[in-house]
Amino acid sequence: MIEVRNLAKSFGDLRVVDDVSFIARDGEVTGLIGPNGAGKTTMFRLICTVLRPDRGVTLIDGIDSQRDPLAARRRIGVLPDVRGLYTRLTAREHLRYFGELHGIPRGELEARIDELVTTLRMEDFIDRRARGFSRGQQMKVALGRALVHRPHNVMLDEPTNGLDVATSRAVRDLLRQLRAEGRCILLTSHIMQEVGVLADRIVILAGGQIVLEGTPAELRRRTGLHDLEEIFMAATQQAAREPDLAAGQ
Amino acid sequence: MTMWATLVVFRKEMRDHLRDRRSILVAMIYPLMGPLLLGLMFFFVGGSMRVNEVAALVVPVVNPESAPDLIHFFESRGVEMRPVRRNYWNAVSGGRIAFALVLPVHPEAGEDTPLAVRLVANPARFDSIVATGRVVDMLNQYQHETARSRLQTAGLSAGLLDVLTITQENVGTAVGPAVILLTMIPPFLIFTLFTGGVHVALDSTCGERERGSFEPLMMNPVTRNQVLAGKLGATVVFTLMALAVQVVAFWVMLHSVPEESLGLVAPPSALRLAIVVSVCLPLVFLASAMQMLISAVTRSMKEAQTYLGLLPLVPGLAGMVLALAPVTARPALAAIPTFGQTLLMGQLVRSEFVSLGFIGITAVATLLTTALLLVLSFWLYEREAVLFPQ
Secondary structure (H helix, E strand, O other), rough: EEEEEEEEEOOOOOOEEEEEEEEOOOOEEEEEEEEOOOOOOHHHHHHOOOOOOOOEEEEEEOOOOOOOOOHHHHHHHEEOOOOOOOOOHHHHHHHHHHHHHOOHHHHHHHHHHHHHHHHOOOOOOOEEEEOOHHHHHHHHHHHHHHOOOOOOEEEEEOOOOOOOHHHHHHHHHHHHHHHHHHOOOEEEOOOOHHHHOOEEEEEEEEEOOOEEEEEEHHHHHHHOOOOOHHHHHHHHHHHHHHHHHOOOO | OOOHHHHHHHHHHHHHHHHHHHHHHHHHHHHHHHHHHHHHHHHHHHHHHHHHHHOEEEEEEEEEOOHHHHHHHHHHOOOOEEEOOHHHHHHHHOOOEEEEEEEEOOOOOOOOOOOOOEEEEEEOOOOHHHHHHHHHHHHHHHHHHHHHHHHHHHHOOOOHHHOOOOOOOOOEEEOHHHHHHOOOHHHHHHHHHHHOOOOHHHHHHHHHHHHHHHHHHHHOOHHHHHHHHHHHHHHHHHHHHHHHHHHHHHHHHHOOOOOOOHOOOOEEEHHHHHHHHHHHHHHHHHHHHHHHHHHHOOOHHHHHHHHHHHOOOOHHHHHHHHHOOOOOOHHHHHHHHHHHHHHHHHHHHHOOOOOOHHHHHHHHHHHHHHHHHHHHHHHHOOOOOHHHHO
């Protein structure tokens, strides 16, 4: 479970995340959505400890990520928006590198890699160097890298960005499988349809603050709108018109 | 876990960069340029001087008819006297002849008047230097023999001419141009130390940041210090590889040049070169630490390349100055990183005596500086912005 309490982060005078609190529960997919510049990526970076908050606490399965960042990182697997692969390493070497950084014993690691190769359908390119990989192949390597240590909490930033239909569907199936295993999944996406289909709970960010939060049914009831895109537009436009009211929705 | 994470990062960087053509080029091929350059100088320049010293001497001479005794003296010693009619000055400056022996048109008569002999030469040409040296030796010999003969004719002892008997003994293993060429080895080594691992240092830090792979790396249960230590280790190994390639290449070159080429009596032994490598070791760490520091403060790989391209010139220039204006090795100079090593390496390659105390001061001062730079680098890498492309 990922619990965020009163998280705040500024870059100079610009307040990017402003007193944000929410919970991403186990066995659920929590969708974090918002317009460009809403603070989603910064939120992601704060939760996975590559940024330090000015204020607030993040608990990963009850572990304070500021006090013990390494223990918190052992509990999360992250698929960042920029996949950041090493072009001279093979897909298998990527998975092995990140597995070794998690201290997984060699034999067990190789078994997990074989398992991921099957799950993510990487058989065709697992021993090829990453130079020239398609976006789908890059995403699969980055996803495998995030899952190699079997994290209880999985964070995915735009997981289907730039992928074809078949690969996007495979990713969605995988997320459902992870949810069924009782893992906590936090994802961001610009594709409202995807969030609507996958997310059990939705957090809408705008201007660094939460403007709306709840299950899809709760959001429909609260806004009186049916379509998630309409709900998103209404919430973010209202926040833009009334920034002071946004925090206290 | 502390050492394990560092080892994992180190192994990944080694595998990654051993597959990188640029890293291999910088560490394994560029270091060959110095030995190749010096080798060519020893081979071609030394070779041409040696050939000239043993080849039959041909002396272009102007107005040979004015000093028949002198011409006979030269010819009796196997020298071919080749008359030059006119424009000898243009012929020498134009490079058509190496030099000209110019005798007067109308020499003054009488034994008490010296014969005015001129040698017109171009000292920029090695063949001219060698040939005129041999001609001057023969002219001195002629003068000495003629004077002895005149003294004997006058009833005086020929020994009156011999005021001194001069013998020069050389304690060094190199003389003449070889000394200058050997003194150029330390600057080449220093340059290699500051360039050998530079691509690895840059690519694994600035490059990693630009490609966006630093951020996912730091989402693992590892500290930035552990990651940096692994990257530093790979940089150090590549620098050592470059150093090893260059030292071996210098050894092969020095043992392959023609015997006594340019005055190289005996090339430095393998043991001497091993000591040179050990003197360089602290600099390997210093150079790697400087590269890490520059990659921490620069915003892009291009910016870092600009600074790191200039970095080897600073210690390299000190070495070039020392090559031309030798400085006595004093303990205060030993404490200046790169300068102390340049002095030491100069002494070693010239097979001179080196002080263990000097080696110790140099190593300790350099390692202390390295430690300071590393502390600063590690501190700078704790900044948040260092993970993300600028």
